[in-house]
Amino acid sequence: MRVALDVMGADHGCGVVIAGAKQALQANKKISELFLVGQESQIRSAMAQIHFTDPRVKVVHASEVLTMEDKPVVGLRKKKDCSILRAVELVRQGAAEALVSPGNTGGVVAASTIKLRPLPGVDRPGIATVIPAAQNEFVLLDAGANVECKPMHLLHYAIMGSVYSQEILGYESPRVGLLSIGTEEIKGNELTLDAFQLCKKIDLNFIGNVEGHDLFANRVDVVVCDGFVGNVVLKTCESLVTGLFEWLKRELTKTPVRKAGAYLAREAFRTIKRRMDPDAYGGAPLLGLNGNVMIAHGSARERAVMNAIRLAGEAIQNHINRIITEKVAAANERLAGQNMPLTSSAVA
């Protein structure tokens, strides 16, 4: 496996990303080449500092960095030699099979959409985030690549999320739900009402609308929504979990008796924290492109980077893009043969 890692543009500097790369190479014998893309002098110095001398590493110089403050499209136009573009280019040329980047998310989406192009039949890529719950883990998509969606985009997200859940997470027949404001078919906004009509016509374990209430109750494995809603939901959940744990910690340390109790029960808290740990995934795939793109958290630490690289490897091995392409083609064909009763002209 050959992976391109954009080491620039993350919150904690390139040293942390490169240390994650070192761990990934140690853990994963199947990686044959790892391109570290960014400012060469910084990369060399960070490598020297941690005695990172693996022969599988290739350093690819890029003189510029797309920062978190840059507007994606405008920034990419100005910074032609930025690390994101250089790393995407390696995938486009076939030198690398996957890209991992903890940089500006909008920049990664724009650069890889422009350079790699969507898969045949797909209009827009979507970010698929895996969210752990007590009894299952569900894929939420789109988590922010595409904020103004058409019904067909949601249909394709349903297919892509289902393939990801099946091939990567191992769910046999993932339950796919459309995130809405009521479970009845008539509940929703224009976008979801039309998407519902599309989803129920194709070969998919489509369970209809799901509500916020269903997400953490083991009722759905793939949650489909537009990128605005998905991004808000994802960040709200992170905020709520963090807030609750901090609050619990404050309450548990208020008196010596509570502290003693918390100490005795510490393994219970640890189990939950371990499972909710965002670094366990470290990255979310941008699905629907010719190439494998993994978006890591901007705040990713070593372990998160290592896990994002591992996930990129799994996507390569499982050929999910080939499966997505086949399923999208089958769905598009089936829909083309029907007169879709859409309430608006909202199909792409």
Place this chain on the structure above:
Amino acid sequence: MRVALDVMGADHGCGVVIAGAKQALQANKKISELFLVGQESQIRSAMAQIHFTDPRVKVVHASEVLTMEDKPVVGLRKKKDCSILRAVELVRQGAAEALVSPGNTGGVVAASTIKLRPLPGVDRPGIATVIPAAQNEFVLLDAGANVECKPMHLLHYAIMGSVYSQEILGYESPRVGLLSIGTEEIKGNELTLDAFQLCKKIDLNFIGNVEGHDLFANRVDVVVCDGFVGNVVLKTCESLVTGLFEWLKRELTKTPVRKAGAYLAREAFRTIKRRMDPDAYGGAPLLGLNGNVMIAHGSARERAVMNAIRLAGEAIQNHINRIITEKVAAANERLAGQNMPLTSSAVA
């Protein structure tokens, strides 16, 4: 204070709602009349069962019930003598100053919008839900009345939420944020980008965009969004909190040692549970109408109904509709004097 209570259409039957009414009258001397609206024989029998004989009660018969399965507008057209319409009618005529209903939410929104009409200058009412966090409680609106919003609707929600936070929750200068996918002014979808331009021009403590990350971190007191996003966020939060507590309980009861620890620390859990208890509010006001409308949970129990009635009383006393009308008029006037640079023709 004179309150109309729609006792039909809730999940647990009218007996529970009427028992909540009894508690409300016992707790609240300021209520001079409480109309119980619904099927008279059922009401009389439920009252007899709990020895509920308060002279302030007036029973108002309605022969039909709009159920949770009824489509709001179609259902209201068919069931002219349903309890929701009868109860709204009491408010319209001035017999009651407020309506409380645990029935079909869409039905309550439709019936009260049609009969009571929006306040001058307001286009659409919005449901304002109070969500408790560790260090503050924030108002989220709209939580589901209006799923296809225009920018002006969000502007009015910002004003209404701010007034509610100030007058009912006691926040001196509530921080009002627009729920979006990034804090920068350029982040969002067409709706929020336009609403941002409107909000920043009026007299409001507008702090700009907020993300999901900000909600439970005491950074915002009024969270403004369309009814689709608000409904999804609200229900997701409820699902996550419920799921986490159930999970924690399972983990804490797995071994005798953990159980002992949980027992010692029990007050910590109780403090949090008490504060997150949805029954503490019991209802969410539908703001922006000529009249006070309180939407109670369909699954409301006695205490939730009692608290919803208490909240309705507070809204009456604080004359929030008068204040909302003044502030909306001032905002509309200020905006009318400007050439708004909207990116779309999306103003109502």
